[in-house]
Amino acid sequence: MTDDPSRRKVLRNSGVLAGAALITGLPGGRAAQAAPRADEPPPVAEPPAGRLLGSEEGGLCVFKGVPYAAPPTGALRWRPAQPHPGWQGTRDATAFGPSAPQPYREGGDQVLGTHGSPPFDEDCLTLNVWTPAADGAKRPVMVWIHGGGFISGSGSVPGYSGETFARDGDLVVVTVNYRLGPLGYLYFGEDGAGGNFWLTDQLAALRWVRDNIAAFGGDPDDITLAGQSGGAFSVAALAGARPKGRPLFRRAILQSPPLGLQIPTRAESLRRTATYMDILGVGNVTELRAVPWPRLIAATYEMFGRTGRWGYWSTPFLPVLDGVTLDRDPADLLLSGAGADIEVLIGWTREEANFAFALSGPYAAATKDQVLSRVRDTFGNRADEAYTAYEEARPGARPVDVLMDLITDDLFRMPALALAERRAARGRPVWAYQFNLPTPAHGGQLGAAHCLELPFVFDNFDKWSQAPFLAGLAPRVRDGLAGTMHAAWISFIRTGDPNHHPMPRWDRYDQDSRTTMALDSVTTAVDDLAGYWRRLHRQAAP
Template identity: 60%
Template sequence: MKLPVGTLRGRAEDGLAVFRGIPYAAAPVGDLRWRPARPHPGWDGVRDAAEYGPSAPQIGRVDAVLGGHGAPPFDEDCLTLNVWTPGPDDARRPVLVWIHGGGFVSGSGTLPIYAGDTFARDGDLVVVSVSYRIGALGYLCVGAEEACGNFWLTDQLAALRWIREHIAAFGGDPDDITVAGQSGGAFSTAALAAHPEGRGLFRRAILQSPPFGAATPDRAQSLRTTAALLEAAGVADIAQLRALPWERLVQATIAMFGVQARWGRWPVPFLPLIDGSTMTRHPLAALIDGAADPGQNAGPDILLGWTADEACFAFGFNDMYANATTEQVRARFAESFGARAGEAYEIFAAERPDADPLGLLTDLVSDELFRLPGAALAEARAEQGRPIWVYQFDYATPAYDGRLGAGHCLELPFTFRNADRWAHAPFLAGVEPRTLDELGAAMHDAWISFVRTGDPNHAGLPAWERYTTPNRATMRFAATSTAGTDPVGAAKRGLYGGGTGDGGAERLGA
């Protein structure tokens, strides 16, 4: 295949043409470490695109939920993308771009669990997965430069530019692009939708469990994180940090988890920041305000949702919380609600009368990081008549005797409909094959329908209405999916004042 940047040789796989490891930006190494992404210069001759490129440097540890979320080889030269297409022709198919999550420190577009073949084959779509800088290499504020951080965002913008310019050669329609992501990838998708350039590069967005409640530090706050990393890495300044091999940066990141830890908060060593250039506001606030814009600034059509028990992922197997007491949890409520902490605690307890203190803590964090700010975006778009479709993933895995519930990431094998590639993941232990098949079909086909038409309805689901006020329609995905309403409830909306903007996002954040 001939492209403006050079010639590619992919491979045929089960009726698809697949191209892996395509560089979309210059390698961010040497002097380009901690610099915004730059265009790739192209290549001479024929570039073999049969194999994935390396994953971004990361810890690559094994965990009790996913079993791991990063696979070697790792390398700083990681800015590549992968394409699955039914045919490199002139069919102008809808395009789905996947941005992986991973708490801003893990994951890769090269992971088999994120392969785009199921969507490409089942939906006649062109699918692209993207790798980008994560951890210290993607999120570190390195000083007074205009773009002092958010290098991850410059990577993703570069990838979208590349896709828009080249995707027609792969059989895709550059004017019909949907960007989808989960967790940190959903936050990325929202940031792209809120960016002045990014919002013009795609038509629809799928936001799976966006952690909109995460705080976005400013430059000064981010520089304190930078100082902590310098200490953890054992160097005096950014110049010395630049000279370190990436392996040392990854080792220092392990220490940063402890530095940033606070009881009752989801530990995240690095966060997207408000640098005044790549991001001027929290994406949630920007999207909420943009919903009132009658023009293009309102951004793409949105499919948005979360899992019912998001925070079980972070707290369910953390020894720090195994014996959480009512007093500790009430104190954590006080951090969020101040004088209304007692009232808030009773509202949460009334919703879950069988919950122990840890259960109420996970409910609080799930609401603050995911459900409440997500619902605030849905409310804002609904009030302005902007299309948004909302879901909650309610299916609770039987793994670990049910301790995980419907935890963070659990919907991924179902949306991709590729549970066979998650054999390493403990959170699918005990799930019945029939549930994997039927719930997978329900979600996978809804995502395909949304990408193709902007409407997730299909014959395998009950009627899924757009989220409006006052109906607050919400699809509840479970072993038997149902059309529900109001995933938050009036009592909780009253606690949070009904919405969140810049200050609200900060207040909800970790």
Template identity: 70%
Template sequence: MALTPGRDHPQVDLPPGRLRGAIEGGLAVFRAVPYAAPPVGDLRWRPARPHPGWSGTRDATADGPSVPQPYMKGGDPVLGGHGSPPFDEDSLTLNIWTPAADEGRRPVLVWIHGGGFVSGSGSMPNYSGDTFARDGDLVVVTINYRIGPLGYLYTGPEEGNAEGAGNFWLTDQLAALRWIRAHIASFGGDPENITVAGQSGGALSTAALAGHPETQGLIRRVILQSPPFGLDLPGPEAYMERTAAYLELAGVKTVAELRELPWPALIGAAGGLFARTARWGYWPTPFLPVIDGVTLERHPVEALLHGAASGIDVMIGWTREEANFGFALDPAYTAADRERVTARIADTFGARAAPEVYAAYERARPGSRPADVLMDLITDELFRAPALRLAEARARTRRPVWAYQFDLPTPAHEGRLGAAHCLELPFVFANFDQWAHAPFLAGLDPAVRDGLARTMHRAWIAFARTGDPGHPAMPAWNPYDADTRTTMRFDAVVTALADLAGDARRLHATSGSGPSA
């Protein structure tokens, strides 16, 4: 595992072969490192397999392609885009930032991107690991994994997969963790001190990994940013109805025929599945993890409460107005009336309780419109309430969990987004220069923005290094427990509050939304 010195191009010898990286801003960086065999041809919709290695020296100085996904030139009005060409199925790679490829045994931070299970990439500049590596003396790894139909389509039992294993995205992530455990010491990392962090769909992935039998003893702590734990994940039979609809949209009758299609046709058919699966008042999720009983035996949130995963350090949080991300700029929702929103509430609480629940949301946000009530409901159902149930359950078992809420609203779009889903990301990474294309950051006061970013960024570093996010430049941050329910409020003024989200916790305590913790 020897390191070959080089002023501008460090080289690392690994069993799969030699890698040639680059020095960027004083860090050794290795990009587009393959961790699994290309999932092409007969390996499409198969579990990830080990990479065969390479001969000679592999150049690792440039990003490789991202996993195929929808792409809208010009971006969107919130993030400005979340994944851009080039795309290719041969993209199961990871990127590494390290202060030095030596024997330093630094803590390792593995980042798993989100994107509604259909977009994103570990190579996006937004998720560059340089700030964490430089500011925290960490080794940072970001990964590409199969998303959309290539990663989340459930194909059921078939030739070569008789047991009906699904969740190919999860097999990719497990393969990446195996690679990291085996090789990260050669990049100055400590394989016995690994923190896995993710946001949104990436946070759901992080929970699934933490509870997987194969990772026992591998993951020391997890950071769960806006995990959509309120999603009702289908079993095999329910998912096959979705698969049948997708086959029809793709113009084929069997998975074998689907395997012959080029990937652009697969991405094109995915667009139709959005429309087929959409329900008014619900976050659109055409592709989902499947509880297949093989790769995933139970909802990921439950895995953090049982077995070996119950001893992992957990930090979990959400943004105050998560759902504004997807609904606040959509006229179909901003024009919603009280009657329709009350009917949507009845889906969760029943028709008899729905008017009372509507009134409770109105009281919690004086002057709210029906659209505000709807968005607060979706925020609670999908993100806040199930995260609180996890914190409550771990508190009862005296397993530490640190909770936070991101409250700083953005003035972009006349303030309609509030503290929306994804808004905490540039603060956590402290890299606003890499988010210049994102409309949702427009208008933020630079002094407030940068001060909050310093506080959050240092807290994430502290947690990755020690399992405790507290540091001297912020108020004392105690774990969430059954007595105080301490929750850190990240806003222009950072404050530790008792039971910050108590209204949501009490309202949804018996609603049944999301899995039972």
């Protein structure tokens, strides 16, 4: 667990014990839900896209596997998302659609478990809706974009169920599938065409929500777009979209956005595509379109080996600055134009990089010289000073601990803070948090790792039984912090402000106090929580 110097400061606000936190004062609270009548017919929604038959689940109306774009198959593989042709009569929406093709291993990994589960299919552009009622109530809407390192994940993962948010917050919740890995992120530069097919999918889904969500009891003018990791990166990338002069969403929640990624240029992306085609033994995109998708996904494993760099989070497929779908760093899109007026909640976990590196045998054996070489990439000739600072901040630190804290700062914390700083300087609304509660799983090696805040945000630990990183958490502390966070997210979605009783006052991040909410067994608001590290990185060599 990192002993961050800023954590030893006098806290400005009194803490609230996580075990004492409750969801209070919110509409649609769980205790207020009446049991559904057994003789009620299944719910039906009649959006402009077409009539849908849903199901009743726990007192909510749920519509699953709803297509929002044409299947990206055949000639539409590696093409921007196209409108769905629609359907006649009533479409059954009682089962999830297939997840996007992705690497899969039975049983998952030893940290998160599964990221996305079968069935998989290229015909995957569907979304799911949870609503208290398919009526005209105009409820606030939350659209969730899953993460997964740009290669995995699904809107049907049990942990992303919209049930708790819809019930506890009287919200309409939408989860989305979009193209992943080679099918979503390869770039070909054909005749000046763009790439980022994943982004065109998400834009199509947002347009669908804007045009159809009223039929599910949602307000198309009160949409919060939320996501974690690669999904949070997506939220930022979508901030600049303003089709027909109307913003697609009003608020943004960015959980652990990897804004420190160096997004490839067109030329760099073409070289990465060439590497991928070499693995498959094809010479052009026409030949590649004839390759069955299971072979495309299988080639991902070798891409890890060919594109990975020691000391960096491995990402074999990346977005591209293609000048068509994405022409700026996504963080910049939240500073001007359509993104400037979006209300932003942004945060990170204290030991993000432990997710990928803490349980790695090869990295556990890293030497100081190896890590110093990586530190020089960030700090140049100040690498020795920076190494010492990180080493002293974590008593008994091994070289790998220094490396993990550096990667956490490089990829997540410092870029998120920089965005908060820049928005604050422009007087734009932004709230910041740091998730600090460590997990005892794997002997405590993971700390407060990447993804650990997810079940707390959704407050649905029963849906995360497959996640090894939750083992050993004390139920009272776990459930209390989840209640606090879940209520704060609901408050932000409903009002644009995360404050709620009995949480300590959570002020906007500004240039005077730099308030950051420290989410832990005791939740507290801290002034300039990461100030020491922010100043250290500000002086880093370019």
